[in-house]
Amino acid sequence: MHIATVNPANGETVKTYHPMGEDEIERRLQLAEATFRTYRTTTFDERAHLLHRAAELLDEDRRAIGRVITTEMGKPVKQARAEAAKCAKAMHWYADHAAELLADEEPDASDVKDSGASRVLVRYRPLGPVLAVMPWNFPLWQVVRFAAPALMAGNVGLLKHASNVPQTALYLEDLFHRAGFTEGCFQTLLIGSAAVDEILRDERVKAATLTGSEPAGRAVASTAGEMVKKTVLELGGSDPYVVMPSADLDRAAEVAVTARTQNTGQSCIAAKRFIVHTEVYDAFAERFTAGMKALRVGDPMDEETDVGPLSSEQGRNDLEELVADAVRAGATVLCGGERPDGPGWFYPPTVLAGIDREMRIHREEAFGPVATLYRAADLDEAVLIANDTSFGLSSNVWTRDEAEADRFVRDLEAGSVYVNGMTASHPAFPFGGVKRSGYGRELSGHGIREFCNITTVWHGA
Template sequence: MAIATINPTTGEICQRFKALTPAEIDAKLAKAQGAFQAYRRTSFSQRRQWLENAAAILERDASKFAEIITTEMGKTHKSAIAEAEKSALVCRYYAEHGEQFLANEYTETQATESYVCYQPLGILLAVMPWNFPFWQVFRFAAPALMAGNVAVLKHASNVPQCALAVEAILEAAGFPEGVFQTLLIGAAQVEQVIKDPRVKAATLTGSEPAGASLASLAGQEIKPTLLELGGSDPFVVFPSADLDEAVAVGTVARTMNNGQSCIAAKRFILHEAIAAEFLEKLHLKFASLKIGNPMEPETDIGPLATEGILQDISRQVDQAVAAGAKVLLGGRPLDRAGHFYPPTILTEIPPGAKILQEELFAPVAMVFTVKDLDQAIALANDIPFGLGASAWTNDPAEQKRFIRDLDAGAVFINGMVKSDPRLPFGGTKRSGYGRELGLAGIRTFVNAKTVWLK
């Protein structure tokens, strides 16, 4: 895929970028390695100040950054502003808590003194996706830089201006030159980076094939990785739930970011006692959403990020319909410029349909009806993914069952699955491994060194 800004609202190619040569990549890694030797010795208080500066820049210029985000990948401008502000939040969180999270931990042994200290690894490679082009990077960068690591970013090829903007923000915040660098490279060039002995670890948020490829390359080099991959999150609703709230939250959970979120509510699993009422209300909510120019404040749904994604969802829905699924709403691309796909509801999807095992990256909701708790949990878990799950019930016994038995990295009861700097984030099964955010996030890429003194 060419490195370029292509406005998904119009299909217009705004700017093309030339990929780095192997020699240029090597030079950037040499710069990163040189920067690490000094940066690892900077104080927590200095790193804290730089992160706070970055947060201030993100908040001050949120609207400007949002325009870049929306132009490159199509999310609504108002949601892009919220993304920039959330990126500031994660910077402030690790600025405040990073030193405490990495403090020495003492244990009594036969030694005079024994403890664990946490030290940076060195250069980290981050391979990041286009759907949250600021947030995904900052949720990696804030803990990584606070821990004393340095980073190189290979961002998605359709958001190069976002990638360069993140680098510029961190430079303007005061981080030394070479501590965070954007590499404008294609997917095939990742191998050179991960195989370089100066690069010590890698993290990837993206597709299963991309994650498997990076993990394989890193494994050959005996380097640790963190993967956050796809999801097909269940949104389970039972009779004791507040249906109006569940419908309102479910609509946002499925259609936010134009439906392009790994933790979106993709499968609505409804108890038969409330299924008809819930579906009627969900249909009305979906039908009321305004599709249009994402720069306009009244727009709810903008375009999909690329033409390829539009083609993928069209194929997936067409295959489901051919297998016997019913389209309650939407189901066809809009006949207009840009990559627009309307809010869509699919029902009566037959067992064995291919779509049941796939991730849908568009505002398409699959709806199912179940008779009881056992059936709901079995259906929720019957996928290769295990990222998040949302269950709606006010019955304490049902809540405990969902928490215990839903096979996912996060279970939200009566709420929308979302990432929070204060809580670890990650999945199970083919949704990846490792955890970002919270205490776990800053300890992912450090050496937990055992110290024993006599």
């Protein structure tokens, strides 16, 4: 398996790595198991001290690691620094809140008495080594939103990161070690995808979490199911962005541009399908298209760049094929749609109108700065279009009518509904999807409890 840093802005290979062999993988599995035996007995205060220190170090490193991220996967460097800052914030949040989130719970006294007990507790205990299979698009954040709660719960982590971000993966292992965590608390495994199955089958690995593609999720879930191991999956998304007549149209169009092109459009929770009521469709389309045209595409190390290159040549090819298929089937290109000349895997912000259900881009996730516009006759049709997807990660609704908002919250098939705002993850709120966007939740109290043994402790009278 090719594990390397290849700069998406010019296609040049910066650094290559040899995958770890069987002996090194075995050594690390042994270390994870041994470390867990002692780490699980540490107190919340001890874990919080270490995690706070990791957050402080990450904050100090954000400029340097931001440049590494941009070199490896191409996001504008200002967004890479912001990602590092967000990770530090999440670490601090879990360090501050884990003890409360995982505190012993006491059932209602009448239920305790009815059970014949003198006392009953529900206790959250760690599971053990957890395998995390993580993607390249948010190479720090995707890992930290697993690692921070897992470590605070008393688990230890094994990271299989995407093969195009090895320097970021190794940085994360070093970060936790510098913060004072025992060596085996968090380890990076430089391995290819083919090695995941055998590691997941190992009895020392107690659970797995994956953020990535639907095929990768199916593979991990299949093996974990066979081995009867807990998994959390966050897969693709084709999030709807609904605009109704009562919306603040200028604000909705402005936010829509960011919602579609954040991280160069390579985000599972990026808005992708823009469903606009016919009364305001033309006005919104004009504003939105103008905003997309105005974005600056270029060198991701330039502080003024809005949209960088896609992470890989294959990623750009896949996106081009979706656009070409839509155009052949009758879609109209309002802006963009053609790759620029020159080195690097750039693709312009693109808006397509006239989408129908037979086009691939209607059914598949467009992972890049390509937006699709839909015209809805009324609220009912907007809901139908929004739900006409196999995905269900998040959703966005713009309306100042409370009854409309309530209807969308009730009927949209998604893990989140953002009203008059853009989808964003926050450590205090649960994050995850339904349908083929996966199952389980990350972040918040729900996320930290996913990899806990929820134990009933019963004391006789």
